[in-house]
Amino acid sequence: MRPPTGERFTAIRRTLREHDLHTVCEEANCPNMGECWSGHDGPGTATFMLMGDRCSRGCNFCDVETGGVEPLDADEPENVANAVADIGLDYVVLTSVDRDELPRQGAPHFARTVRAIRNRRPDVLIETLIPDFQGEPELVGEIIDAGPDVIAHNVETVERLQWPVRDRRAGYEQSLSVLDQIVRESDAYAKTSIMLGVGEYDHEVYQTLSDLREVGVDIVTLGQYLQPSRSHLDVDSYVHPHVFDTWRAVAEEELGFLYCASGPMVRSSYRAGELFVESLLREGRSVDAARAVARAGD
Numbered sequence: 001m002r003p004p005t006g007e008r009f010t011a012i013r014r015t016l017r018e019h020d021l022h023t024v025c026e027e028a029n030c031p032n033m034g035e036c037w038s039g040h041d042g043p044g045t046a047t048f049m050l051m052g053d054r055c056s057r058g059c060n061f062c063d064v065e066t067g068g069v070e071p072l073d074a075d076e077p078e079n080v081a082n083a084v085a086d087i088g089l090d091y092v093v094l095t096s097v098d099r100d101e102l103p104r105q106g107a108p109h110f111a112r113t114v115r116a117i118r119n120r121r122p123d124v125l126i127e128t129l130i131p132d133f134q135g136e137p138e139l140v141g142e143i144i145d146a147g148p149d150v151i152a153h154n155v156e157t158v159e160r161l162q163w164p165v166r167d168r169r170a171g172y173e174q175s176l177s178v179l180d181q182i183v184r185e186s187d188a189y190a191k192t193s194i195m196l197g198v199g200e201y202d203h204e205v206y207q208t209l210s211d212l213r214e215v216g217v218d219i220v221t222l223g224q225y226l227q228p229s230r231s232h233l234d235v236d237s238y239v240h241p242h243v244f245d246t247w248r249a250v251a252e253e254e255l256g257f258l259y260c261a262s263g264p265m266v267r268s269s270y271r272a273g274e275l276f277v278e279s280l281l282r283e284g285r286s287v288d289a290a291r292a293v294a295r296a297g298d
Helices: 007-018 033-038 076-087 107-120 137-146 159-165 172-185 202-215 241-254 272-282 287-294
Strands: 047-050 091-096 125-129 150-152 189-196 219-224 259-262
Touching: 007 076, 047 076, 047 107, 076 107, 091 107, 091 272, 107 125, 107 137, 125 272, 137 172, 159 202, 172 189, 172 202, 189 202, 189 241, 202 219, 202 241, 219 241, 241 259, 259 272
Parallel strands: 047 091, 091 125, 125 150, 150 189, 189 219, 219 259
Antiparallel strands: none
């Protein structure tokens, strides 16, 4: 990947610093930061990381710092909304660190940010990439009630490899239950992501995709795990791009996902806005109709 450059990239980074905000693009050293921020036909995609830059969990694949968490910034919801307006985003992705130590694990703060963006920019499409909130339905429900257009939660890997890939507080069934609740209780599109190259077998990937469709997940992304540092989980294998193409075909043509972004450099929020809108148009659905459905419960 080429180093991120250009006026658009510089302007977004400057706006983020002015509002004292974090992005998972920067904190997790995403290789697609320059491409997503620069955009293609639109203003690009930036993924805001809420509730600080330090996580209460220690997943072995993730480059976000663990421990030393700080109190929530009460101004963050409005700061994010102002940044979205200043940058001119039409599609925004919100994610967060895990904050297991908080009484409600930060769910109200996350929901307030969605509503702050809605108040400032009613027309913007919002994707939320949420923690598992330890599988507590009431907390997941707070995000659903805020009315985002897409609600994502990443299962990350196949069932057998949840540990050592993820923190022991995470789990396959727990993540499936979160996704199932999203499908059952909201009109938002449900989304998740899987890393390849951590030791999974093909039949396990197929089973995971099947499990996700069984609970009603609409969108899935698959990407190659890359080791952030020598202290992180080793890469078990580098998956050939043709294999990613095969999984895309299986997900979309055989299993019926709305769309599957699949490739070595794909990450959960990779070109999220563009691919979501393209998939709606391909299905003969309008973006305005998608907005209306997602806002029906507001």
